[in-house]
Amino acid sequence: MTQAATEHPRSVPVAPTVAPFADRALAAMAAYGPLVLGLDPSGDILHQWGVGDTPDGLERFVDIVVEAAVGTVGVVKPQAAFYERHGWRGIRSLARLVEDCRHGGVLVLLDAKRGDVGSTNEAYAEAYLGPGAAIAVDAITITPYLGLAAMAPILDRAVANAAGVFIVTRSSNPEGRPIQGARHPDTTTVEHQLVVDIAAENRRVAPAGVGPIGAVFGPTHGPPTEFDLSTMNGLFLAPGLGTQGATPQDVARCFATCPGRVLPSASRSLLAAGPDPARLRGATELLGAELRRVLGS
Numbered sequence: 001m002t003q004a005a006t007e008h009p010r011s012v013p014v015a016p017t018v019a020p021f022a023d024r025a026l027a028a029m030a031a032y033g034p035l036v037l038g039l040d041p042s043g044d045i046l047h048q049w050g051v052g053d054t055p056d057g058l059e060r061f062v063d064i065v066v067e068a069a070v071g072t073v074g075v076v077k078p079q080a081a082f083y084e085r086h087g088w089r090g091i092r093s094l095a096r097l098v099e100d101c102r103h104g105g106v107l108v109l110l111d112a113k114r115g116d117v118g119s120t121n122e123a124y125a126e127a128y129l130g131p132g133a134a135i136a137v138d139a140i141t142i143t144p145y146l147g148l149a150a151m152a153p154i155l156d157r158a159v160a161n162a163a164g165v166f167i168v169t170r171s172s173n174p175e176g177r178p179i180q181g182a183r184h185p186d187t188t189t190v191e192h193q194l195v196v197d198i199a200a201e202n203r204r205v206a207p208a209g210v211g212p213i214g215a216v217f218g219p220t221h222g223p224p225t226e227f228d229l230s231t232m233n234g235l236f237l238a239p240g241l242g243t244q245g246a247t248p249q250d251v252a253r254c255f256a257t258c259p260g261r262v263l264p265s266a267s268r269s270l271l272a273a274g275p276d277p278a279r280l281r282g283a284t285e286l287l288g289a290e291l292r293r294v295l296g297s
Contacts, residue, residue: 021107021139021164022210025235025263028074028107034297035288036109036237038267039065039078039097045268049275055089060275062097068280070104073288077237077265080112095135107138109237109263113168114154115143121153129154130161139164141216141237145179148197155213159205164212164235169194172218172240191217192227199232210234210261219254219264220246230257238262241287242269248287252294259295 019027041061043053049064051057069076083094098108114124127133128140142154144167151167158165170180170191180191188196195215202211214235223229229236236255240246241264248264255262266287273283291297 018162020162020206020209021158021212022206022214022235024107024138024162025075025164026210026260029260029263029297032072032074033288033292034263034295035073035284035291036075036077036263036265037065037069037073037270037284038111038265039069039076040267040271041082042268045271045274048272051275055086055093058083058086058090058093059096062093062100064275064277064280065271066097066100066104068274068277068284069101069106072281072284073106075107075109075263076101077109077111077267079267080110091135098135098137102136102138109139109141109164109166110135110137111141113141113143115146115151117146117150118153121151122157125154125157129157129163137163139166139214141166141168143168144194148194155201159212162212164214166214166216166235166237167194167198169198169215170217170221170224172220172244172246177221189226192224195227195229195232198234202233206233217254218246219250220244222250223254223256228257229255234261236262238264242266248290248294251291255295260297262295264291 041058046053046057046061051060078094078097083090101108110128128135128137130136142151142165144151155165182190184193198213198215201213205211211234214237215232216237216239218240219238220240238251241251251262251264252259270283270287273279
């Protein structure tokens with residue numbers, strides 16, 4: 001972690017009875033492959049599906065994607081914003097999606113990119129992590145740019161409840177490169193330092209295995225040249241597959257040193273096969289098989 005976290009070390013929370021998120025994710029990858037199905041009901045998708053860009057159309061979207069996902073993939077990734085834009089009914093649809101997927105044995109990684117300071121982070125953690133959460137998910141994405149040490153309430157609650165956290169380290173969009181590739185005074189890049197800090201945190205909370213803290217690391221910019229991703233003993237969420245331009249081969253090249261710990265995600269390119277659940281399932285299975293092949297999983 002950062003210097004502030006080093007000066008005020010946190011205790012390791014008591015381990016819960018449920019298996020740690022990383023163990024559950026690795027088991028899901030072994031059973032279904034590494035592909036993460038992105039469940040992003042944009043207005044374009046809802047219109048293309050003919051269900052309407054309305055709260056009722058969103059409800060129909062949830063019915064279809066749950067039917068397609070259960071038994072096909074081990075992990076789904078809904079983007080919270082696409083549900084929030086429909087107000088309280090959209091939040092209700094997201095809650096139902098999460099509950100139905102988890103009930104069907106599918107892990108839910110909520111792409112919310114939360115991150116603030118103090119009690120606000122505590123509130124985010126209470127909203128999504130743990131059995132008492134309003135919308136209890138298996139893992140969540142966060143942004144570290146208010147300081148990684150400030151994320152402690154989210155990280156601690158995740159560990160205490162066997163949940164996972166994926167920290168935005170290298171995003172798939174080109175606009176992120178000036179920030180993520182910027183250098184600290186010691187010349188280490190921001191993204192490199194985040195990988196180092198995540199590795200340190202995982203060693204603290206899970207010294208004997210893969211830790212609960214992962215990195216969002218887009219393969220669209222190629223593999224890192226100044227550091228080895230395998231040194232971070234956590235999982236990687238790899239966005240950008242499909243519509244954003246990344247291919248399975250790009251994923252394999254980027255994560256060549258740790259192919260068994262990457263979760264590539266695709267949304268729009270797969271959802272284009274809907275609204276028929278069978279066609280959506282078929283497209284997902286086809287891409288999943290290709291990822292299994294190139295990653296050797």
